Amino acid sequence: MKMTGAKMVCEALKCEGVKTVFGYPGGAIMNVYDEIYKQDYFEHILNRHEQASVHAADGYARATGKTGVAIVTSGPGFTNAVTGLATAYMDSIPMVVISGQVPLSLIGTDGFQEIDAVGISRPCTKHNFLVKTIEELPRIIKEAFYIASSGRPGPVHIDIPKCITAQEGSFDYPTSVNMPTYKPHTKGNVRQIKKAVQTIKKAQKPLLYIGGGVTLSNSYEMVRDLAAFSGIPAVETLMARGTLRSDDELLLGMVGMHGTYAANMAMSECDVLISLGARFDDRVTGKLEEFAVDAEIIHVDVDPTSIGKLVDVDYPIVGDIYKVLQDMLPIVKENLEHGRYEKWRKLLEKYKNLHPLKYEDSDEVIKPQWAIERIGELIGDDAIITSDVGQHQMWAAMHYPFNNARQWINSGGLGTMGYGFPAALGAKKGQPEKVVVNITGDGSILMNMQELITAAEYNIPVINVILNNNYLGMVRQWQTFFYDKRHSETDLSFGPDFVKLAQSCGGVGYNVETKAEFDKAIEDAIKVNKVTFINVAVDRLENVLPMVPAGGSLYNMMLEYKD
Amino acid sequence: MNERRIISVIVSNEHGVLSRISGLFAGRGYNIETLTVAPIPNTNFSRFTISTKGSVQVIEQITKQLHKLIPTLKVMEHKEHDVDNIQKEMALLKFPDSESVADIDALSKAYNGGVVNVGDNVIVVMVADEPFRIKQFIKATEKYNPVEIVRGGVVAIER
The missing domain is CATH 3.30.70.1150 (ACT-like. Chain A, domain 2)
Incomplete structure (x- = not known):
């Protein structure tokens, strides 16, 4: 069928089953927006900043497991989108971002709104394309969706010059891809899996180290099965919260810089470490020389570059966690007896009781940890929690009772402030029956606050709980601990009136200073069916603890801070 | 211990592939000593021959990362005086x-x-x-x- 490149884009999105697109128009992408106007297959959400469009597509992808889609224009439209691409790249989120580009004849001439987009996106995407002929456009879109969602997922960027979207060509959307150079290895080596199970069998102190790859590969149920059958205790990374139920006795909590005492001690003392879709990030391992020194390491990952990158691995298994566990579980069930690790679990239980997660609650002022636990009590499993970056993010990861995979959405790898609100919009579009709560801080929320307008216009009722300490809290905490309290540029006492801000954009705002007001605001926010800002005045100087200082050993935790 | 390696990479002959490879080295602080590229006759592929230096772990990462690039078909690694x-x-x-x-x-x-x-x-x-x-x-x-x-x-x- 003959049609323009612009129409091909819309038709291709339809063929991919895309129902929601986030974006922002501009000169070089106008042909595509003209076709978007004429179609009614997918809904287009007009965010008020391109970064928010990409984060929203990302949040949509994380909440649903589908590939998120964003469309932006050339030049500044694209450069605004880069933070979104990098965020998704670091966390391996399947996404396709389409940008307009100046016509081919103007590329390289410093044309208006021209930038070398593929040059910029190359290091922060899984792959990118500059479309040079109309003939290759359908194939490129097909390949982009395939690359984004297969193997280790990631964002793919397609840059389309304006002359291509205007040109006519014949559209025949491929039904399959033929890429001789890209064949992700998904099935794990069975011999290696058997060897790994034999090693687990001999172990006295095995530990499951669960990463975000478990969520990405939709294998959390099998991981629960593996843990429940074998009785092997588990730690979760920031990206893996919700893989095991928060009340699972085997779960020691989050591991790493702000991990629990029990999780970090288990990591340090285990004799076999079974890493499932985790990548030994520096925030998890602490000082590498002293990381899990006694452990034989089994590392399952779909990306071979993740294996042996930072830590030497004894049993590398390259494969999709889902397929590897399909092969591994029957072997485990044949070879392992149930509940062999009594002694090890008793020791870990002791660690759990010795230093549980704790904070000093107060009747004078709301503690941020209390607020998060309270959201858990009030909404619990019905919520999807997104977050920005900083103290509130760590408190949410530590204190919220996550019971499902895809319930916790945050920028783990890149640590992007301003991620949470637009990601919440995406998550709500993807899972409209859930209550979506963005747990944020007074610093982060300002970085994409224009999305109030988007949320109000499209009636996407997400709840933003702003844990407001009038500080750029995490940096303030480091300054307190490591910079002799020189609080350089972290005092945010000059902030907006969040209630009026929300109101001015068509939302609802609440100022909260007491626990009673907090409960009332949350209950009202759920009912009001509008975007809300709940501005919670929290203890200004509360710290995130425990903490492993950067570069320190996991077992050497700062458990409390006394002034 | 730094060792010298010759790495041959066979890639789809498409625009941007040279910057994907050189960007991979530059972005990770790896060193390219020499680099030669030419199309492989009668195919849609090009062959890169790269000589580089690095520890065993670095060389392993380089070959894996090269292989991870979407247009890469094959990566071959040789020691300096290999007889093969x-x-x-x-x-x-x-x-x-x-x-x-x-x-x-x-x-x-x-x-x-x-x-x-x-x-x-x-x-x-x-x-x-x-x-x-x-x-x-x-x-x-x-x-x-x-x-x-x-x-x-x-x-x-x-x-």
């Missing part, structure tokens, strides 16, 4: 015509080359040999005061 492959490098050198053509010609013949041009003021010599032999040749010709040296970079092929 042949490594050659070409060099062009320019000498002033005040030097002895006969001496330079004789020397370059020993390194699988010869005088390729004698102009008004300069003598141009080509040699093609193993990379360490090229280094030796360049050292041996120092006394003839070369005015310009162009090295071609390593190419390698399996036996």
